[in-house]
Amino acid sequence: MNKNIYLDHAATTPVDDRVFEKMKPYFSEIFGNPSSMYMTGQKARKALYEARIEIAKVFGCSPEEVIFTSGGTESDNLAILGVASALKHKGKHIITSNIEHPAVLETCKMLEKDGFEVTYIKVEANGIIDAQKVKDAIRPDTILVSIMYANNEIGTVQPIAKIGRACKKSCVYFHTDACQAAGTFDLNADRLHLDLITINGSKIYGPKGVGALYVRNGTSVRAIMGGGQQEKRLRPGTENVAGIIGLAEALRVAQAERESENLRLAKLRDLLINGILETIPKTRLNGDRENRLPNNVNISFLGIEGESILLRLDMMGIAVSSGSACSSGSLDPSHVILALGVPFEVAHGSIRFSLGHATTEEDINYVLEFLPKIVSDLRAISPINM
Numbered sequence: 416m417n418k419n420i421y422l423d424h425a426a427t428t429p430v431d432d433r434v435f436e437k438m439k440p441y442f443s444e445i446f447g448n449p450s451s452m453y454m455t456g457q458k459a460r461k462a463l464y465e466a467r468i469e470i471a472k473v474f475g476c477s478p479e480e481v482i483f484t485s486g487g488t489e490s491d492n493l494a495i496l497g498v499a500s501a502l503k504h505k506g507k508h509i510i511t512s513n514i515e516h517p518a519v520l521e522t523c524k525m526l527e528k529d530g531f532e533v534t535y536i537k538v539e540a541n542g543i544i545d546a547q548k549v550k551d552a553i554r555p556d557t558i559l560v561s562i563m564y565a566n567n568e569i570g571t572v573q574p575i576a577k578i579g580r581a582c583k584k585s586c587v588y589f590h591t592d593a594c595q596a597a598g599t600f601d602l603n604a605d606r607l608h609l610d611l612i613t614i615n616g617s618k619i620y621g622p623k624g625v626g627a628l629y630v631r632n633g634t635s636v637r638a639i640m641g642g643g644q645q646e647k648r649l650r651p652g653t654e655n656v657a658g659i660i661g662l663a664e665a666l667r668v669a670q671a672e673r674e675s676e677n678l679r680l681a682k683l684r685d686l687l688i689n690g691i692l693e694t695i696p697k698t699r700l701n702g703d704r705e706n707r708l709p710n711n712v713n714i715s716f717l718g719i720e721g722e723s724i725l726l727r728l729d730m731m732g733i734a735v736s737s738g739s740a741c742s743s744g745s746l747d748p749s750h751v752i753l754a755l756g757v758p759f760e761v762a763h764g765s766i767r768f769s770l771g772h773a774t775t776e777e778d779i780n781y782v783l784e785f786l787p788k789i790v791s792d793l794r795a796i797s798p799i800n801m
Contacts, residue, residue: 418732420733420734421774422733422778424771425567425595425618425711427618428619428621430620430621431668433664433668434620434622434664434665435661437661438664441656441657441660448653449654464478466663467481467663470666475603475604475605476604479632481629482628482629482646482649483646483655484626484646485626486616486624487518491518491561491590492518493639493649493650494559494561494590494611494636495522495523495561496522496526497638498611499559500639506557506558507526508554509532510533510560510561511533511534511560512544513537513754514571514751515561515562515563519561519563523535534552536549536562542754543572543574549578550585553585557585560578560588560589561589562589563595564600565595565707566595566751568713570711572708576608583608588635589609589610589611592613594615594618595618597618598620599669600673602614602670604631609631610631611629611630611631614627615662616665619665619666619669620665621665621666625662627662680771688712691712694787695786695787697717698715699714701715710771711768711770712769713766714768716790717761718794718799719790720799735766749762
């Protein structure tokens, strides 16, 4: 099969050529430790600070409010565990949603074992969180609300600014995992009323293994790792300079081009959604039709397993996902799809198509050419097809 159509950008993205060019000198030329006093180290330190400034522009914050990490999972852990550790004397109540990424959900479960109480707000049937429900759940002992900006599986976009206003009024810290939203939406912390923001490189055409956490000045956060004094003592360890340079450039490019790219991707997204729903019977779009990422299409194909569709598509040179990449080793259906209130078998038949910079109308038409027959053939032999 000569075709190579990659439609799993929500899992990870290829590194943009412009990003890679920016990174190259920091692998072998400007390789010094930023904490070193000699010239090679100071050059790395200067580049690190310039990258911090670039990212701070997107957050609308001061450079010292940007903390570099190894990725989205670490940033989420630092935000949640760090606030919990710092404020456990004040309260042990945290609010999140039932469709969060495992980096948030599993971290909250860890805290529950340590005596914290976590309220999991249930999303509506369209995958959107009712901001009023978050507001109503805030108590005197609530110390943190963590709601993701855009969902990694069904692409639904949450009313972050509205939730943020409620948190601000109640003097409760507000964190969002914005990994899926970083290349698509506004990340200004003041406009969104956010105290902590998680982003990473691999979702925005930057390198893997690098991320950042915005921490508003005055926010009580404790380090969750022991070590050196890097990153305001919140994240010890020698900084990944090349990765950080790549993250900053990727974020800069993504934000500069997001308006035109959003329009292009949304057109292709709608072409794919309409094509599937109109040509393949017994299909269901998961997540709100309008309030979703411009590159996300999540469809349940009733009567068959999502993994079987994935494998058939892969044979045709089309790469998609049957759920979150972080849970791909599990045979359990997506917790996000189940949270929409659909039956177990509907969740098991879900496929996520996530489009990217290289996706073309020709690619979408190729998918629509072969997908109906794939689904028809699988249903003909499926023991669960009704």
